[in-house]
Amino acid sequence: xxxxxxxxxxxxxxxxxxxxxxxxxxxxxxxxxxxxxxxxxxxxxxxxxxxxxxxxxxxxxxxxxxxxxxxxxxxxxxxxxxxxxxxxxxxxxxxxxxxxxxxxxxxxxxxxxxxxxxxxxxxxxxxxxxxxxxxxxxxxxxxxxxxxxxxxxxxxxxxxxxxxxxxxxxxxxxxxxxxxxxxxxxxxxxxxxxxxxxxxxxxxxxxxxxxxxxxxxxxxxxxxxxxxxxxxxxxxxxxxxxxxxxxxxxxxxxxxxxxxxxxxxxxxxxxxxxxxxxxxxxxxxxxxxxxxxxxxxxxxxxxxxxxxxxxxxxxxxxxxxxxxxxxxxxxxxxxxx
Amino acid sequence: xxxxxxxxxxxxxxxxxxxxxxxxxxxxxxxxxxxxxxxxxxxxxxxxxxxxxxxxxxxxxxxxxxxxxxxxxxxxxxxxxxxxxxxxxxxxxxxxxxxxxxxxxxxxxxxxxxxxxxxxxxxxxxxxxxxxxxxxxxxxxxxxxxxxxxxxxxxxxxxxxxxxxxxxxxxxxxxxxxxxxxxxxxxxxxxxxxxxxxxxxxxxxxxxxxxxxxxxxxxxxxxxxxxxxxxxxxxxxxxxxxxxxxxxxxxxxxxxxxxxxxxxxxxxxxxxxxxxxxxxxxxxxxxxxxxxx
Numbered sequence: 001x002x003x004x005x006x007x008x009x010x011x012x013x014x015x016x017x018x019x020x021x022x023x024x025x026x027x028x029x030x031x032x033x034x035x036x037x038x039x040x041x042x043x044x045x046x047x048x049x050x051x052x053x054x055x056x057x058x059x060x061x062x063x064x065x066x067x068x069x070x071x072x073x074x075x076x077x078x079x080x081x082x083x084x085x086x087x088x089x090x091x092x093x094x095x096x097x098x099x100x101x102x103x104x105x106x107x108x109x110x111x112x113x114x115x116x117x118x119x120x121x122x123x124x125x126x127x128x129x130x131x132x133x134x135x136x137x138x139x140x141x142x143x144x145x146x147x148x149x150x151x152x153x154x155x156x157x158x159x160x161x162x163x164x165x166x167x168x169x170x171x172x173x174x175x176x177x178x179x180x181x182x183x184x185x186x187x188x189x190x191x192x193x194x195x196x197x198x199x200x201x202x203x204x205x206x207x208x209x210x211x212x213x214x215x216x217x218x219x220x221x222x223x224x225x226x227x228x229x230x231x232x233x234x235x236x237x238x239x240x241x242x243x244x245x246x247x248x249x250x251x252x253x254x255x256x257x258x259x260x261x262x263x264x265x266x267x268x269x270x271x272x273x274x275x276x277x278x279x280x281x282x283x284x285x286x287x288x289x290x291x292x293x294x295x296x297x298x299x300x301x302x303x304x305x306x307x308x309x310x311x312x313x314x315x316x317x318x319x320x321x322x323x324x325x326x327x328x329x330x331x332x333x334x335x336x337x
Numbered sequence: 338x339x340x341x342x343x344x345x346x347x348x349x350x351x352x353x354x355x356x357x358x359x360x361x362x363x364x365x366x367x368x369x370x371x372x373x374x375x376x377x378x379x380x381x382x383x384x385x386x387x388x389x390x391x392x393x394x395x396x397x398x399x400x401x402x403x404x405x406x407x408x409x410x411x412x413x414x415x416x417x418x419x420x421x422x423x424x425x426x427x428x429x430x431x432x433x434x435x436x437x438x439x440x441x442x443x444x445x446x447x448x449x450x451x452x453x454x455x456x457x458x459x460x461x462x463x464x465x466x467x468x469x470x471x472x473x474x475x476x477x478x479x480x481x482x483x484x485x486x487x488x489x490x491x492x493x494x495x496x497x498x499x500x501x502x503x504x505x506x507x508x509x510x511x512x513x514x515x516x517x518x519x520x521x522x523x524x525x526x527x528x529x530x531x532x533x534x535x536x537x538x539x540x541x542x543x544x545x546x547x548x549x550x551x552x553x554x555x556x557x558x559x560x561x562x563x564x565x566x567x568x569x570x571x572x573x574x575x576x577x578x579x580x581x582x583x584x585x586x587x588x589x590x591x592x593x594x595x596x597x598x599x600x601x602x603x604x605x606x607x608x609x610x611x612x613x614x615x616x617x618x619x620x621x622x623x624x625x626x627x628x629x630x
Contacts, residue, residue, distance in 0.1 A: 161573060
């Protein structure tokens with residue numbers, strides 16, 4: 001009996017690699033169309049597991065902790081750069097993939113992956129703020145409405161629980177350069193956020209859709225596509241177009257170093273980047289597609305989705321030096337101490 | 338004798354290995370990281386650097402001077418304060434609940450105990466989200482408040498009260514169960530004796546029930562206090578995350594702050610506080626045993 005058990009265990013161990021046709025994806029929460037996951041599973045016979053994250057920092061920390069077990073991660077541009085510099089990503093020869101040919105030229109050879117060796121863009125968009133129009137009918141053409149709220153919004157504002165894009169937006173409003181190492185400049189950012197704090201109801205990156213949609217708060221720091229989806233869901237929300245500009249982001253598929261199934265990961269990236277599937281993904285995710293899509297089948301146009309076609313400047317987040325990052329953290333811990 | 342010694346050594350070896358791998362090694366790693374040099378983008382390099390501990394008290398100010406900054410001490414004190422308040426509320430609520438269960442009819446007892454443990458079958462996050470709905474706009478709490486004649490409220494969410502409600506709710510079963518066990522053992526004859534000796538209800542509670550159930554209460558207090566000071570979810574989701582607690586501070590340092598050694602140092606401080614509480618309790622328990630014999 002004991003022997004059978006032992007043999008059984010040994011066989012299980014041996015069998016494990018054989019059923020390794022599993023793809024573990026770590027992506028922004030709800031960012032990949034479930035329909036496509038099912039289709040991919042049906043086409044390849046592989047099992048796909050998806051985990052969600054709500055901030056780039058979470059994704060980076062998990063990869064740095066080692067042996068994350070993920071085959072695909074979808075960080076934003078500045079974190080792609082950090083992950084490459086830190087040696088956390090697998091060189092997948094992205095420029096050789098068919099997916100690369102589908103990528104819009106303006107996203108090729110960018111500073112975060114100049115050789116196009118590690119990443120294939122997946123979606124891009126902006127970070128700004130949205131208001132609930134049932135509760136607030138004032139202007140939203142400037143960050144002033146958000147950072148220096150009038151009485152209508154006081155106590156009805158929510159921010160994110162981490163500094164990354166919030167500090168960037170404050171910098172746009174104040175005309176402070178991204179990633180500055182100048183303490184006096186960052187003190188201005190701190191003073192602005194500190195003056196805003198009494199009017200902020202919550203600093204939370206979770207559950208934004210409910211908080212804003214249900215009217216728990218009247219203005220929330222948020223992303224373009226999420227606002228669009230919530231608006232299409234029936235909530236009376238509007239994405240602001242502040243004249244000072246929006247914070248840009250571009251998420252890419254990357255493969256962590258030591259991933260268990262690099263080939264399947266590449267296969268998935270190719271799969272997601274075909275014109276047909278990219279269109280399905282675009283229609284689901286409601287963020288702009290950096291690869292070629294079928295315009296005729298695309299659900300969102302400048303007419304019905306102004307969120308995705310900003311008419312104000314867009315400034316992309318950068319990978320800050322440690323000194324600059326320390327200032328960002330200092331602003332945040334001093335703010336929430 | 339020798340057989341016994343060798344059994345103690347080898348028979349308990351699996352327990353020692355398990356303790357070592359799951360308790361001692363991880364703590365040693367955190368201790369090591371707290372002394373390491375920080376990596377530029379998170380991560381760390383092994384070193385012997387006490388800078389992270391110094392940073393808890395002294396930080397570079399906005400004017401580039403090294404100044405004594407109590408901000409982290411404030412966070413630590415706040416965390417301890419909310420931990421204590423949560424524990425006190427749990428105690429006050431758990432005692433009558435446990436008393437009712439202990440005095441219920443025999444057939445009901447297992448069912449009532451089961452009810453107390455029921456929330457543990459559901460994920461913590463889901464339970465906290467449930468409170469978002471209860472306390473949120475037009476939620477149950479607001480309706481009840483208006484029904485009882487309360488005035489207009491914007492929302493109950495994003496307040497310290499909401500956070501404490503969530504914390505008490507999350508941890509109270511850990512208080513009810515040990516207190517129930519203690520009351521269960523309480524001999525009703527002692528209560529009758531107290532009444533026979535003209536002790537009124539208050540005196541009976543203070544001089545008979547409380548001393549005899551104290552072991553259960555103090556065990557519950559530790560079970561509640563320790564997770565309460567490490568809490569992350571309730572302050573973020575219900576409290577609105579406007580003020581950091583130690584849990585959120587540690588999370589920030591490992592995440593956005595990209596300063597693992599400092600996060601580890603704060604974690605060590607948190608752990609040291611837990612150890613102090615446990616040691617104090619152990620000493621008191623030992624003293625109590627001694628006094629009895």
